[in-house]
Amino acid sequence: MKTRIAILGYGNLGKGVEAAIAQNDDLELVAVFTRRDPSTLKLHTPGVPVYPAEQAIRMKDAVDVLLLCGGSATDLPVQTPAYAAHFNVVDSFDTHKKIPEHFAAADAAARAAGKISLISCGWDPGLFSLARVYANAVLPQGKDETFWGRGVSQGHSDAIRRIEGVLDARQYTVPIEAAVEAVRRGEQPVLTARDKHLRECWVVAAEGADKARIEREIKTMPYYFDEYDTTVHFISAEELARDHAGLPHGGSVLRGGVTGFDREHRQSIEFRLKLDSNPEFTGSVLAACARAVHRMNREGMTGCKTILDIPPAYLSAIPDEELRAHFL
Amino acid sequence: MKTRIAILGYGNLGKGVEAAIAQNDDLELVAVFTRRDPSTLKLHTPGVPVYPAEQAIRMKDAVDVLLLCGGSATDLPVQTPAYAAHFNVVDSFDTHKKIPEHFAAADAAARAAGKISLISCGWDPGLFSLARVYANAVLPQGKDETFWGRGVSQGHSDAIRRIEGVLDARQYTVPIEAAVEAVRRGEQPVLTARDKHLRECWVVAAEGADKARIEREIKTMPYYFDEYDTTVHFISAEELARDHAGLPHGGSVLRGGVTGFDREHRQSIEFRLKLDSNPEFTGSVLAACARAVHRMNREGMTGCKTILDIPPAYLSAIPDEELRAHFL
Numbered sequence: 001m002k003t004r005i006a007i008l009g010y011g012n013l014g015k016g017v018e019a020a021i022a023q024n025d026d027l028e029l030v031a032v033f034t035r036r037d038p039s040t041l042k043l044h045t046p047g048v049p050v051y052p053a054e055q056a057i058r059m060k061d062a063v064d065v066l067l068l069c070g071g072s073a074t075d076l077p078v079q080t081p082a083y084a085a086h087f088n089v090v091d092s093f094d095t096h097k098k099i100p101e102h103f104a105a106a107d108a109a110a111r112a113a114g115k116i117s118l119i120s121c122g123w124d125p126g127l128f129s130l131a132r133v134y135a136n137a138v139l140p141q142g143k144d145e146t147f148w149g150r151g152v153s154q155g156h157s158d159a160i161r162r163i164e165g166v167l168d169a170r171q172y173t174v175p176i177e178a179a180v181e182a183v184r185r186g187e188q189p190v191l192t193a194r195d196k197h198l199r200e201c202w203v204v205a206a207e208g209a210d211k212a213r214i215e216r217e218i219k220t221m222p223y224y225f226d227e228y229d230t231t232v233h234f235i236s237a238e239e240l241a242r243d244h245a246g247l248p249h250g251g252s253v254l255r256g257g258v259t260g261f262d263r264e265h266r267q268s269i270e271f272r273l274k275l276d277s278n279p280e281f282t283g284s285v286l287a288a289c290a291r292a293v294h295r296m297n298r299e300g301m302t303g304c305k306t307i308l309d310i311p312p313a314y315l316s317a318i319p320d321e322e323l324r325a326h327f328l
Numbered sequence: 329m330k331t332r333i334a335i336l337g338y339g340n341l342g343k344g345v346e347a348a349i350a351q352n353d354d355l356e357l358v359a360v361f362t363r364r365d366p367s368t369l370k371l372h373t374p375g376v377p378v379y380p381a382e383q384a385i386r387m388k389d390a391v392d393v394l395l396l397c398g399g400s401a402t403d404l405p406v407q408t409p410a411y412a413a414h415f416n417v418v419d420s421f422d423t424h425k426k427i428p429e430h431f432a433a434a435d436a437a438a439r440a441a442g443k444i445s446l447i448s449c450g451w452d453p454g455l456f457s458l459a460r461v462y463a464n465a466v467l468p469q470g471k472d473e474t475f476w477g478r479g480v481s482q483g484h485s486d487a488i489r490r491i492e493g494v495l496d497a498r499q500y501t502v503p504i505e506a507a508v509e510a511v512r513r514g515e516q517p518v519l520t521a522r523d524k525h526l527r528e529c530w531v532v533a534a535e536g537a538d539k540a541r542i543e544r545e546i547k548t549m550p551y552y553f554d555e556y557d558t559t560v561h562f563i564s565a566e567e568l569a570r571d572h573a574g575l576p577h578g579g580s581v582l583r584g585g586v587t588g589f590d591r592e593h594r595q596s597i598e599f600r601l602k603l604d605s606n607p608e609f610t611g612s613v614l615a616a617c618a619r620a621v622h623r624m625n626r627e628g629m630t631g632c633k634t635i636l637d638i639p640p641a642y643l644s645a646i647p648d649e650e651l652r653a654h655f656l
Contacts, residue, residue: 129656137616137643261372265604276593288465313636315465328457
């Protein structure tokens, strides 16, 4: 029996989910829902229908898990509780400080419906959260550091695009290797934002725009750039398309701790990702989570969950006996 | 309410567990059981009684989880099913290919008793198993590699000690960095045992022993050494005690995979440990597992489990709401 999945929102993440489903024999894409005109979407998977988002609820009995592929700013706070009342859902809500309220809204809707809502899946939050929780459980006396990149930050790229005279931009978050290495060696250094990451900006300016002003506005932008060492490079639209079309990302969660009655032994744990495509990797995590949600709901679980609540074996298509025999 | 833990077997691992319990406010060491004369043991934790192993079962109502700290060769295959009939137990059984039969024996006993037996905890099997399962679930098309070290292998050290004329020995398993780096870059190289690890031996020979013969016997020992490049260094007992007293270890689980409809994007996941003390780290994992076992059994679960069955949040002393707010 396959897990029948529908996707709501066919942007980069929705496409990444579609590609991930195609790699898993036990998962099946049964529909895509969109707020655009359905006739304008061209799916990669043959034979899968595209419907207007308003029609999604009609299909609730034909869908085991609905993957919500919208954005965290405005889409998911509304969509997740709304669809949780009808479907098992999975989202990648990533506004870290609003997770408790998002959880509460999804939990109420999912409990009432007898469904599961799995929120904040992906890699951060998601796999990085797992790394933090495992490392803290094993090494209660220690210190965490998370480094991101080298990778494209959509939020920072968007912030640059809002500056007058900017036509397009790509911002890379770059971890500072010396800091990563010091943490890796277990030195537990005290690190400011500036010590941990550089920000590298590739900007296409409008003809005649004041580049010195644009550069100054980027470098002094509060929160986004002012606490970092930032480099700004002006390039043509063609160069941006040629050299910066991808969406790579990654990073490391590190925890250095001590054990022993005299805290005499240093122990360190690192979880690292290196990703050519952020949306395809995130989509792959969501697809595995859909499998787990389907199994958990079949077993009678309901309400809002996070990846911290999922027994690891439930994410896998491989039967438990085989996992014990070959992966343990 | 604290989780009341007893330890059976007070060797390096038992001591590591004791040190870990002392780092966790919600865990309490209530007894140590030993097959030696209890009066010969000196615990670090004040006020904890030491009893002969035969008396353990008398204390079953005063112990929430019994941590079995014996060896995988002869102790655990007998002890785990025997104590599973009376206690929630946790072991670090690490004979990978015998896990299915160990699981079956523990499962029958634990189910009959209404208890949980959690087997094969530690870091490999244990945290490395988690890394393999998560990485395979997210990247179904890819390839795993596990590297161990630089660290002391007890099995290989013991094998050298059994050679005639050897008084003592320490063997380090050393990962070959060029191989690790090639896997990290996502090249998916085909690697033999020799390509992945070196074996470095520090040997104390008896006076007048034939060192050339000892070196030859080490390097040609089937399975343990013959498939590897091995170096042998003869040193004095004093040098061994001074320079090789620790039990460091570690390693990396790497998975390189591809995503996208044309498998056009490389993605890589790495989980890495760097440990000053292998037994203290393993003991720390077991202590966290004891917490999870206690919670799972209180919720009504029974039978044999592995770390692949544990919701990650159950390993943590931090309440679920706080994990969601600060760790997700």
